[in-house]
Each structure stands twice: as C-alpha cells, then as structure tokens.
Amino acid sequence: MIDLLYCLLGWMVSGLCLLLIARRDPKRFRAHSLPVPTDQRYRGLLFIASLFPGVAIAMTGSVSAVIIWAGGWTVLGWLLALKRPKKESASV
Amino acid sequence: MIELSQARTQRLLAVHGWSGTVLGLFLYVVVLTGTIAVLAHEIGAWSAGGQTLDEPFSVPVDTLIREQVESSNEAWREEIGIFGSVSGNIRIWMHEHATNPESGNTEDYGRLVEINPVSGDVVNDVEGWSGEVFGNNPISALEDFIVELHVNLHLPHPWGLYATGILGFIMLLAAVTGLLIHRHLIREAFLAPRLKGALLTKRDRHVLAGTWSLVFAFVLAFTGAFFSFAISLALPVVAATGFDGDQEAVIETLLGVPVPEDTTAVELANLDEMAATVKGEAYSGVAGYSVSNWGRADARVVVNTYPAEGSMSGKQYSFEGATGHFLGEKALVGTAPSVGGAALALMGPLHFGSFAGLLSKFVWVALGIAMTYVTYTGMQLWVQRRSDEPLWRGFGHWLMIVGIGTPFALTLCAHTFFAALGGGGDAYAWTAWGFVGASAFALLLGVILQKRTVAAENLLIWGLAFLLATLPLTRLLSGGTGWPSAIQNGDLVIVGMDVLMLVSAFFVALWRSSILRKLVTQAGLPIVERSTAT
Amino acid sequence: MSRGHSKQIPLSLAKQQSDELSEAKRQRRRLISRWILAGPLAFIVSVLIMASMPMWMPMGAGNVNHLAFSVLLFPAIWVAIVMYVLLEENMTRAAVLLVILFFANGIPVVLGVMKMLAAMQAGGAT
Numbered sequence: 231m232i233d234l235l236y237c238l239l240g241w242m243v244s245g246l247c248l249l250l251i252a253r254r255d256p257k258r259f260r261a262h263s264l265p266v267p268t269d270q271r272y273r274g275l276l277f278i279a280s281l282f283p284g285v286a287i288a289m290t291g292s293v294s295a296v297i298i299w300a301g302g303w304t305v306l307g308w309l310l311a312l313k314r315p316k317k318e319s320a321s322v
Numbered sequence: 323m324i325e326l327s328q329a330r331t332q333r334l335l336a337v338h339g340w341s342g343t344v345l346g347l348f349l350y351v352v353v354l355t356g357t358i359a360v361l362a363h364e365i366g367a368w369s370a371g372g373q374t375l376d377e378p379f380s381v382p383v384d385t386l387i388r389e390q391v392e393s394s395n396e397a398w399r400e401e402i403g404i405f406g407s408v409s410g411n412i413r414i415w416m417h418e419h420a421t422n423p424e425s426g427n428t429e430d431y432g433r434l435v436e437i438n439p440v441s442g443d444v445v446n447d448v449e450g451w452s453g454e455v456f457g458n459n460p461i462s463a464l465e466d467f468i469v470e471l472h473v474n475l476h477l478p479h480p481w482g483l484y485a486t487g488i489l490g491f492i493m494l495l496a497a498v499t500g501l502l503i504h505r506h507l508i509r510e511a512f513l514a515p516r517l518k519g520a521l522l523t524k525r526d527r528h529v530l531a532g533t534w535s536l537v538f539a540f541v542l543a544f545t546g547a548f549f550s551f552a553i554s555l556a557l558p559v560v561a562a563t564g565f566d567g568d569q570e571a572v573i574e575t576l577l578g579v580p581v582p583e584d585t586t587a588v589e590l591a592n593l594d595e596m597a598a599t600v601k602g603e604a605y606s607g608v609a610g611y612s613v614s615n616w617g618r619a620d621a622r623v624v625v626n627t628y629p630a631e632g633s634m635s636g637k638q639y640s641f642e643g644a645t646g647h648f649l650g651e652k653a654l655v656g657t658a659p660s661v662g663g664a665a666l667a668l669m670g671p672l673h674f675g676s677f678a679g680l681l682s683k684f685v686w687v688a689l690g691i692a693m694t695y696v697t698y699t700g701m702q703l704w705v706q707r708r709s710d711e712p713l714w715r716g717f718g719h720w721l722m723i724v725g726i727g728t729p730f731a732l733t734l735c736a737h738t739f740f741a742a743l744g745g746g747g748d749a750y751a752w753t754a755w756g757f758v759g760a761s762a763f764a765l766l767l768g769v770i771l772q773k774r775t776v777a778a779e780n781l782l783i784w785g786l787a788f789l790l791a792t793l794p795l796t797r798l799l800s801g802g803t804g805w806p807s808a809i810q811n812g813d814l815v816i817v818g819m820d821v822l823m824l825v826s827a828f829f830v831a832l833w834r835s836s837i838l839r840k841l842v843t844q845a846g847l848p849i850v851e852r853s854t855a856t
Numbered sequence: 857m858s859r860g861h862s863k864q865i866p867l868s869l870a871k872q873q874s875d876e877l878s879e880a881k882r883q884r885r886r887l888i889s890r891w892i893l894a895g896p897l898a899f900i901v902s903v904l905i906m907a908s909m910p911m912w913m914p915m916g917a918g919n920v921n922h923l924a925f926s927v928l929l930f931p932a933i934w935v936a937i938v939m940y941v942l943l944e945e946n947m948t949r950a951a952v953l954l955v956i957l958f959f960a961n962g963i964p965v966v967l968g969v970m971k972m973l974a975a976m977q978a979g980g981a982t
Contacts, residue, residue: 656918
C-alpha cells in the first residue's frame with residue numbers, strides 16, 4: 231500500500247511538471263501553427279523537477295516503487311504530449 | 323541529439339526500418355501477447371472462477387502435504403516442489419530425475435497433486451513426466467495459450483525460444499538505432515502528432531511513443547532476449563565450456579544446493595513451524611516450499627516468500643529438514659549473495675512486472691500498450707513512406723489485417739475457451755481452434771476485401787469490440803462465477819477482469835464510432851483527435 | 857573514418873565508365889561484407905565471447921558471477937558488436953577486429969569443448 235501512495239504522489243508531481251513543460255514547449259505550438267508561448271523559462275528545471283519524485287522515493291528505500299514510478303513517468307509523458315495543443319493553453 | 327554522418331544515419335535507418343518491417347509482424351504478436359501475459363495470473367484466476375485462498379499457504383498445510391507425500395512412491399521424495407495454483411489451491415509435485423525413453427533426456431517423473439488447503443480435498447491427481455502433468459489443467463488453457471504464444475510463438479522447443487530471442491534482439495537493436503537516428507529526441511519530446519498529411523501524422527505518432535518508451539523498450543527487450551537465449555542457447559553453451567557439458571551441474575551451481583549425502587531415515591520437521599520462522603524474517607507471506615530428500619537425514623527445505631513491499635523479488639530461506647534447524651536466508655542464485663546472482667534475480671521481476679501486485683502489473687500493461695503501439699505505428703510509417711508502390715500498399719493492407727486480427731483472434735479464443743470449460747470440451751483444443759478459426763476468418767476477410775482496406779478494418783474493429791463486450795456474458799453462460807457470489811467470496815479479480823473487457827470494448831468502439839466520440843467530447847472529456855487523412 | 861571518394865578527372869570516357877563500374881562494385885562489396893560481419897559473424901563472435909567468459913571471469917562469493925555475467929551480457933554484447941559494424945566506415949578494420957575476437961575467444965572454447973567430449977567419452981566407458 232505504501233508503494234501505491236508513493237507512486238500516486240510521485241506521478242502527481244511529475245505529471246504537473248511535464249504538463250507545465252508541454253504548455254511552454256515551442257516546437258509543440260509551432261508545429262501546429264499556433265502562437266508560440268512567450269514564457270519559456272524553467273523548462274530544463276521543470277524537467278529535472280519531474281524526475282525529483284523518483285529520487286525522493288529512492289531515498290525511502292523502496293526499490294519497487296522507484297521502478298513502478300519510472301514506468302508510469304514514461305507513460306504519463308507520452309499521454310500528455312499526445313494531446314494536441316489548443317490556442318488557450320499556450321499560457322500558464 | 324547525437325550527430326552522426328549522413329551515411330551512418332542512413333545505414334542505421336535502413337536497419338531500423340527493414341528489420342522492424344520484415345520481422346515486425348512477429349514482434350507485434352509477441353509484444354501484444356506479452357502485454358496480455360502480464361495479467362496471466364489474473365486470467366488464470368478469472369478462468370478458474372475464483373480462488374480458494376489468495377495466499378494458499380496462509381493456513382496450516384503441514385498435515386495435508388505430509389499425508390500425500392508419505393502415501394506416495396518413495397522414489398519421488400527425491401525432489402518435492404510445493405506451490406500455489408491458479409485456483410488458489412496447493413500443488414505438490416513429487417518427482418525423481420529419470421531418463422525419458424521417448425526423448426532420451428533426463429527429465430522429472432512423478433505425481434502432481436492439487437489439494438484445497440481449506441477443506442483438504444484432493445482436486446486433481448496425475449502421474450507422469452513433467453511435460454505431461456504440467457500444461458494439462460483445463461482451467462489454465464487460455465492463460466497457457468497466451469503465454470506460449472508470447473514465449474514460443476507455438477513453435478517446437480527450442481526453435482520457438484530462438485525465434486522470440488531474435489525478436490527480442492531486433493527490438494533491442496531498434497531501440498538503440500532509434501535513439502541514434504532521431505536527431506531531435508528532446509526538442510520533439512512534447513510534439514503532439516501533426517494532422518497535416520498521413521505521413522507526418524504517422525511519423526509523429528511513432529516517434530513520440532518511441533521517445534517516451536525508449537528506456538523500458540530497452541529493459542523489456544533485453545530481459546526478454548535474455549530469457550529466450552538463457553534457456554535455449556546460453557545454458558548449453560556455458561555448460562559445455564565451464565562444466566564439461568553437464569547442464570544439471572550448472573543448475574545446481576545456480577541454485578547452490580549441494581549437501582553431503584546421508585540416507586538415514588529421519589522424519590521431516592514441521593513445515594508450518596518453518597513458515598512461522600520465515601514470516602518473522604521476510605515481512606511477507608510464504609509462496610511455496612521445495613524439499614529435497616524428504617524423510618532422510620540430509621533433507622533440505624527451502625521456503626520461498628512473496629516479495630515484501632519495497633523489494634523486487636521474494637526471498638528464500640533454508641532449513642535442515644531433519645531437525646527443522648533454521649539455516650538463514652539463502653541467495654536466490656548461487657551459494658552466497660553476489661552481484662551476478664542479484665542481477666540474474668532481477669531479470670524476472672523486470673520482465674514480468676509482477677513484483678508489486680496489481681500496481682506494478684497495471685504499469686507494465688501500460689508500458690506494453692506503448693510498445694505495441696510503437697511497433698505497429700513503425701510499420702505503418704514504413705509502409706506510408708512507400709505508398710506509391712503497389713507492393714507496399716498491399717503490405718499495408720495485411721499489416722492492418724494482422725494488427726487488428728491478432729487481438730480479434732485472441733478474444734475469440736477466450737470465448738471458445740469458456741464455452742469448452744462450460745460444455746466439458748477439451749479446453750486446450752478449443753482455445754487453439756478458436757484462435758486458428760478467427761485468424762483464418764481475418765485472413766479470408768483480407769482476401770475478399772483486398773481492395774477495400776477501410777471496410778475490412780471497420781469490420782474487424784467492430785467485431786473486436788463486440789467480442790470483448792460479450793466475453794463476460796459467454797463466461798457467465800458457460801457456468802462461470804457470477805458477480806454477486808464473486809463479490810461475496812472476495813474474488814474481486816473476476817469482476818475486475820470482466821470490467822476490463824467491457825472498458826476495452828468501449829475504447830475499441832470509441833476508436834471507430836463518431837457518435838461515441840461526440841458524446842465523450844460533449845461530456846467534456848479529452849480525446850485525441852483522429853487524423854482525417856488516411 | 858570517411859575515406860575520400862573524390863574521383864580523379866577522367867582521361868577518357870571509357871576510363872570514366874570503368875571507374876564508375878569499379879566504384880559501384882566496391883560499394884556492393886562493402887555492403888555485402890557489412891551484411892556478413894553484422895549478421896552471422898557478429899552472432900557467432902558474441903556466442904563465443906559468452907562461451908569463453910566463464911573461463912576467465914572470477915566466480916565471486918556466490919560461485920555464479922562467471923555464469924551470470926556471461927549469460928546476462930550476451931544480448932548486450934551482440935547488440936554492441938552489430939552497432940559497431942554498422943557505424944564503422946573502415947570494413948577492413950571491422951573484419952580484422954571481429955576475426956581477432958573470433959580466434960581469441962574461439963580457441964579456448966574449442967579446447968573446452970574437446971575437454972568436455974573427452975570427459976563424456978571417459979564417462980561413457982565406465
């Protein structure tokens with residue numbers, strides 16, 4: 231049960247970070263002929279932050295939770311990027 | 323990302339595309355069935371119509387097991403494996419090593435008994451070679467069929483393992499070459515598939531899914547290739563050079579068993595007491611026992627446990643059989659804990675995703691869906707690039723037939739499987755014929771509608787949705803456990819699997835039905851747009 | 857290691873044609889040798905590396921490291937060799953390297969198998 235809790239919390243934090251990156255990703259908007267978001271700061275930082283839950287879970291010593299979280303992280307990133315951007319989402 | 327010369331990139335692209343296309347259809351079948359096989363245990367429990375106990379060794383079992391072993395042939399006390407069954411019962415495999423006159427190999431011969439741990443009733447009792455007694459339980463026919471397709475493509479041993487090993491290698495190679503040929507891995511990591519033309523859409527879809535699933539594609543392909551080749555190729559090869567050809571000796575070294583022989587008759591100590599000792603050490607339940615030389619002074623008992631929360635694999639503890647003296651934790655591989663042993667022990671959990679119950683299984687299924695998608699869209703992309711050539715357009719047609727025909731056939735064979743269980747037919751034969759029949763139907767459809775790919779696609783997709791949606795009904799009509807009694811007995815896996823079928827049917831229908839899509843969009847739920855260009 | 861493909865100015869049309877012909881032939885030969893090296897030879901060499909590994913790798917505390925790593929690393933070694941051949945421009949060098957690996961690992965393996973056969977014969981005699 232504690233693994234589930236770790237993973238859910240981790241995915242929430244990671245998902246939020248990845249969503250924020252997607253919302254200010256220039257290529258994503260340019261490719262769909264939408265105005266490119268002006269705010270492109272912290273993208274690298276957000277990416278590192280999306281990986282942070284993995285480190286936090288690792289520090290609790292639960293190897294299984296880290297690996298499950300990592301698997302979920304890759305699926306989350308894919309699903310978040312799969313959705314086409316809309317005009318109004320080009321700002322945070 | 324990684325700058326390669328143009329010639330090198332083209333070379334890698336050729337290898338990536340050609341190997342992925344020539345063997346891609348087979349890889350697709352292996353990856354798809356692998357995704358389903360993550361839930362093999364759940365499929366087994368669903369087929370069985372419920373489990374006696376979720377953990378069969380959570381109740382006292384010593385008397386039940388002792389009674390069976392001590393009333394059996396004495397020669398079969400050489401090796402006794404005791405483990406849980408899909409129905410939540412206890413299976414006892416008492417056997418000796420003997421030469422099978424048919425194959426000329428040393429194999430296991432003995433008696434396999436399945437007991438209900440609560441009532442003590444014998445549910446099943448068969449004698450024979452391991453190849454005959456295992457893989458013969460009608461309840462496991464569906465589970466076995468899917469796993470066998472994933473592991474061996476139903477080819478004879480060892481060719482099936484070679485085939486899937488090569489496919490694992492191709493997937494590994496595709497992951498590595500894919501990483502090197504994609505120049506904008508990071509820049510395009512959030513690029514939603516563009517709907518500007520079929521080629522661009524297909525390229526974006528394949529690349530996006532490939533980017534995110536790269537790491538686990540590597541992990542799953544590597545561990546998969548390992549499993550195929552470890553048994554079919556590596557074991558004989560390593561045995562030949564390191565152990566004078568003695569494969570038995572290699573396995574003994576890996577398991578780390580040797581005990582000095584002492585044939586004095588001594589009663590085996592109580593298994594339940596050993597289990598009690600183990601529970602205090604492992605923080606998880608007992609998953610099974612293996613006993614060597616039952617009833618002798620040199621008897622050894624190894625108790626296996628489920629993985630404790632936070633760890634990747636279960637543990638093993640060994641006991642002196644005669645005295646019940648606790649010898650402590652035993653390395654899973656080798657005589658003592660080692661880096662190599664730990665690495666080997668990680669292969670299984672990483673490939674099967676079964677280390678943390680349903681949580682890890684769901685994530686592994688999601689990863690499997692991503693891999694299946696990458697394999698399929700990769701082939702679509704390759705065909706689209708060559709859509710001017712009739713031969714490739716033809717391949718595109720058959721790609722679709724196999725792509726949707728395989729899940730269609732797998733679902734139909736689940737129907738025939740349940741029907742056979744209910745009607746008392748040979749479940750193994752019915753499952754296989756269901757699959758063959760549905761595949762033949764899909765191929766025939768492909769021939770008849772050769773020029774009308776979209777019509778054939780629609781038929782197969784709606785057929786798949788229909789078969790998925792009606793599967794719980796077929797299960798019920800064949801005498802399967804109903805929801806009220808399943809919930810009452812706490813067999814939530816039955817309800818869960820039924821719901822999973824209905825949800826899958828919904829998503830398959832959503833893929834095709836514009837009315838459903840409109841309804842979902844009106845409900846304010848997000849939907850990934852379908853490309854208008856095909 | 858990209859080798860210069862710059863062609864000299866042809867002296868005559870016939871010479872140019874023969875140059876093109878030999879260039880095409882050379883390309884073809886490179887392609888075929890790459891196929892052989894990355895295909896069957898890479899597989900054989902990686903099997904030999906796996907087979908010879910237990911002979912020199914230390915067993916470690918659990919007596920299994922030499923087995924575990926040879927079996928575990930086999931898919932990785934195979935992919936590494938194939939990738940090397942695909943990325944190498946100089947086919948001669950790739951061929952030489954693979955042949956060296958072939959013999960360096962093959963000879964101990966053959967000796968080991970001969971020892972095994974001898975042991976089996978001795979076992980069969982008793």
